[in-house]
Amino acid sequence: MLRLGLGGALGVALVVLPFWVPSNWQNLLISTFYYAYLGQAWNILGGYAGQLSLGHAAFFAIGAYTSAVLAIHLGISPWLGMLAGAVFAAILSLGIGYLGFRFGLRGFYFILLTLAAAEICRLIALHLPILGGYTGLFITFTPNPWQFQFRGKIPYYFIALAFLCVACGIVWLIQRSKLGTYLVAIREDEDASEALGVDTFRYKMIAYAVSAALTALGGTFYAYFQFYLQPNTVLHINHSVDIMIRPIVGGSGTILGPVLGSFLLELLGEFSRTYFAAGTAGLNVVIYGLLLIIVVLFLPRGVYPTLAHLMRRAAWRRP
Amino acid sequence: MALYLQAIVNGLLVGGVYSLMALGLSLIFGVMRVINFAHGDMMVWGMYLSFWLFTTWGVDPYLSILGTATAIFLLGAAVQRGLVNRILDAPHEMQILLMLGVALVLENTALMVFGPDPRRVSTSYALSTFWLGPIVFDLPRVATFGVALALAVGLYLFLKKTELGRMIRAASDNRVGALLVGTDILKVFTLAFGIGAACVGAAGSLMTSFLPFSPSTGLFLTVTSFNIVIIGGMGSLLGAFAGGLLVGVSESLGAVILVPSLKEIFSFILLILILLFRPQGLLGGSR
Numbered sequence: 352m353l354r355l356g357l358g359g360a361l362g363v364a365l366v367v368l369p370f371w372v373p374s375n376w377q378n379l380l381i382s383t384f385y386y387a388y389l390g391q392a393w394n395i396l397g398g399y400a401g402q403l404s405l406g407h408a409a410f411f412a413i414g415a416y417t418s419a420v421l422a423i424h425l426g427i428s429p430w431l432g433m434l435a436g437a438v439f440a441a442i443l444s445l446g447i448g449y450l451g452f453r454f455g456l457r458g459f460y461f462i463l464l465t466l467a468a469a470e471i472c473r474l475i476a477l478h479l480p481i482l483g484g485y486t487g488l489f490i491t492f493t494p495n496p497w498q499f500q501f502r503g504k505i506p507y508y509f510i511a512l513a514f515l516c517v518a519c520g521i522v523w524l525i526q527r528s529k530l531g532t533y534l535v536a537i538r539e540d541e542d543a544s545e546a547l548g549v550d551t552f553r554y555k556m557i558a559y560a561v562s563a564a565l566t567a568l569g570g571t572f573y574a575y576f577q578f579y580l581q582p583n584t585v586l587h588i589n590h591s592v593d594i595m596i597r598p599i600v601g602g603s604g605t606i607l608g609p610v611l612g613s614f615l616l617e618l619l620g621e622f623s624r625t626y627f628a629a630g631t632a633g634l635n636v637v638i639y640g641l642l643l644i645i646v647v648l649f650l651p652r653g654v655y656p657t658l659a660h661l662m663r664r665a666a667w668r669r670p
Numbered sequence: 671m672a673l674y675l676q677a678i679v680n681g682l683l684v685g686g687v688y689s690l691m692a693l694g695l696s697l698i699f700g701v702m703r704v705i706n707f708a709h710g711d712m713m714v715w716g717m718y719l720s721f722w723l724f725t726t727w728g729v730d731p732y733l734s735i736l737g738t739a740t741a742i743f744l745l746g747a748a749v750q751r752g753l754v755n756r757i758l759d760a761p762h763e764m765q766i767l768l769m770l771g772v773a774l775v776l777e778n779t780a781l782m783v784f785g786p787d788p789r790r791v792s793t794s795y796a797l798s799t800f801w802l803g804p805i806v807f808d809l810p811r812v813a814t815f816g817v818a819l820a821l822a823v824g825l826y827l828f829l830k831k832t833e834l835g836r837m838i839r840a841a842s843d844n845r846v847g848a849l850l851v852g853t854d855i856l857k858v859f860t861l862a863f864g865i866g867a868a869c870v871g872a873a874g875s876l877m878t879s880f881l882p883f884s885p886s887t888g889l890f891l892t893v894t895s896f897n898i899v900i901i902g903g904m905g906s907l908l909g910a911f912a913g914g915l916l917v918g919v920s921e922s923l924g925a926v927i928l929v930p931s932l933k934e935i936f937s938f939i940l941l942i943l944i945l946l947f948r949p950q951g952l953l954g955g956s957r
Contacts, residue, residue: 403763454946458762459705463900464945467938470893474935588889592770599763633781633885640774644753647768651760 369508377504383617384511385572390597390609391518392565397595398603399522399531400558401538403458406447406465407566408590409472410440414567415574415585416482419490422498424481429499433571437564443468444563448556457541466588473586487581490574499575507576514572515610518565522606525561534558538604566594600646602653611655672804677926678919679805685918686815687873690822691891692898692910694869697825698746700842700905701862704754707769710891711776712867716742716874717883718784724791724878731791731878732817739872746867747860755859773888780885791878810879818876822911825869829907838862842905870895897937901944903954912953916940 369377389411397403417439418432451464476482483489494502501507525531533554536544545551574580584590601612623638650657691713698706706712716738723729723737749772757765798809829835840848841858849855877883894917902913917937924936944951 397763403766450942450946454949456945456949459699459904460900460945460949462766463896464942466893466896467941467945471935471938471942474932474938478929478932588893595763596767596770599767603763631782632786633778636778637775637782640771640778643771643774644768647760647764647771648753648756651757651764653764 365512369505374504377508379617379621381504381508381511381576383613384508384515385569385576386593386597386617387610387613388511388515388518389566389569389594390601390613391515391522391606392562392569393594394562394598394603394609395522395525395534395565396555396558396562398598398605398608399525399534399538400555401534401604402555402559403462403595404465404559404562405462405588405591405595406467406469407563407594408586408588409465409469410444410563410566411570411573411590411594412472412476412580412582412585413440413443414570415580416476416488416570417567418499418571419488419574419580420481423488423490428497429571429575430497433568436567436571440563440567440570441560444559445556448559452552452555466591469586469588469591473582476582476586482582483580485581485583487579490578490580492578499571507572510572514569519606519610521561521565526606530554530557535604596643600643600654602655602657605653605655608653608655611658612653615654673926674923676805677922679807680811681919681922682915683808683811683815683918684922685915686818686822687876687914688894688898688918689911689914690818690876691870691873691895692902692914693822693825693907694866694873695895696866696899696902696905696907696910697838697869698863698866699899701838702750702754702758702859704758704765705769705896706866707766707892708749708773708776708888709870709895710893711773711780711888712742712745713870713874713877713891714780714883714885714888715745715776716871717878717887718780718789719871720875720878721784721789721791724793730793731875732813735817735872735875738875739868742871742874743864743868745871747864749867750860750863754863755856773892777885777888780888784885786884786886788882788884790880790882793879796879808880814876814879818873821869821872825865826907834861838865894934894937897941900941900951901937903951906951906954909951909953913951916952 369380372380389407393404393407414433414436417436418429421427421432421435422429447465447468451461456464477484492500494500496506525534533544533549536547536549537551537554541551570585573585597612597616598609599612600616601610602608619642620639623635623642627635627638646654691709695706695709698704698709719738719741720731720734723734724731729737753768753772757768793810795809799806800809801807829839837848837853837858838861840851841853841855841862845855848858881887898913898917899910900913901916902911903909917940920936920940921933925933928935
């Protein structure tokens with residue numbers, strides 16, 4: 352009953368919130384949901400299956416560019432284009448996954464394979480005229496919901512929130528299904544699960560494809576929120592890092608981890624921007640980096656698992 | 671033909687420094703199983719120290735290596751003692767996160783202190799060249815290659831011939847075994863991280879006279895170092911050396927065959943081929 356009430360209150364608050372806060376807070380909230388969404392997508396592969404990817408920017412960019420190019424040159428609505436982007440991203444992920452998992456790449460080696468694949472995509476994208484090369488690709492603003500373009504921030508807020516809820520729902524379903532159990536088994540001990548008859552190759556591939564497709568959908572959202580795409584931002588390693596660090600900070604392999612991580616990092620980022628960006632260039636990022644280091648040193652399992660542990664202990668102490 | 675030959679020679683000369691920076695990364699990973707995501711940023715700090723010594727006191731970059739290597743050694747040792755040492759048993763993703771944090775701090779302190787503009791050290795001999803048949807040799811690159819080679823050989827001899835080197839290799843082969851026979855593992859780790867950092871710091875000094883650099887150069891150097899150690903073989907010193915030369919040549923050939931802005935694509939394709947068909951690397955032993 353208490354849970355239901357809390358959930359209802361949270362739901363109402365999330366619906367009312369954007370109408371009530373100033374515009375810069377709207378941006379902050381959109382960014383929080385949106386990175387929580389991307390983190391949740393990453394979490395399926397990196398958190399549950401334990402295959403760390405440092406190349407998710409590639410899938411993100413495929414989603415962004417596919418829907419943008421289809422809309423600009425063929426007039427296809429981004430709502431359909433984003434599905435095409437998701438399919439392309441899934442195909443690329445299956446390609447990388449086939450190469451990597453077939454040959455038994457694990458740990459650091461898999462990380463570097465994903466990083467190299469994303470870097471190759473960046474270099475290619477920089478030299479494809481249709482993507483605008485170094486100048487980037489501009490999307491002209493023509494307010495029309497069918498073209499995924501809206502006036503004001505509020506529609507974007509609700510789309511980002513809906514994306515996040517769907518991603519959390521998918522992860523919840525995965526966690527409850529046999530697939531989730533297999534993925535965790537692979538993360539904990541791949542050889543043992545293989546020995547017990549889990550088709551590790553198959554399940555890693557599924558996790559990779561789902562993760563990549565969801566990431567690509569997020570890319571489309573970005574394209575129509577920013578109206579500008581440039582390979583050196585969307586396909587940069589730093590962007591892969593941005594996607595990856597939120598679920599890790601929040602606690603990878605949990606549903607709430609990416610959401611919590613995104614909230615925390617958005618706050619930390621905003622805090623360091625507000626108080627330290629005005630002075631010397633770079634100081635705010637130094638503060639941000641130091642905060643990351645502090646999180647790792649003091650919460651080495653991630654924020655959510657530590658919090659859950661503390662709450663369980665408190666509940667146990669209470670008679 | 672002469673064009674390609676020239677590209678190969680230039681690639682080999684730059685590859686010598688690449689080898690030195692990869693040796694540092696390989697040593698750190700081999701001993702602690704930690705990936706130093708701040709590797710390139712440590713190198714950039716080496717470059718800036720050299721630049722600062724040159725512009726303030728006119729110290730030649732080939733002389734200031736001693737200073738920068740020492741300074742970056744201390745930086746590496748401090749990072750190991752203060753941070754890495756606490757998370758040796760933490761999950762992979764947490765180790766990566768920590769090192770990414772260190773990288774951010776190093777890159778942006780460089781930005782704060784030196785600003786975003788690209789720098790380079792213009793020594794009096796920066797543009798001197800000599801001809802050997804149809805090939806032009808760039809004096810700074812030749813000198814850099816020579817010093818990098820000497821440092822790499824020195825490191826190799828240190829690890830093979832001295833007591834400390836033996837301890838580092840023992841800890842790298844089998845941490846528990848080394849502990850059991852009474853190795854001071856903390857000292858070995860600090861030393862290994864310090865030496866790995868010193869290698870990349872020295873490599874930074876050596877590159878200042880022909881590679882313009884800015885705080886954001888670090889990331890590119892980190893990724894290049896990753897490429898090299900995977901291609902050469904993780905934890906193999908000889909592999910890191912060969913990999914450095916190979917990546918140097920492939921980048922310089924890529925710039926000639928394709929366009930300069932696509933030069934890295936060859937080394938990434940090489941990396942993927944190596945990962946697929948010889949994941950232990952060209953000269954790596956068992957994984």
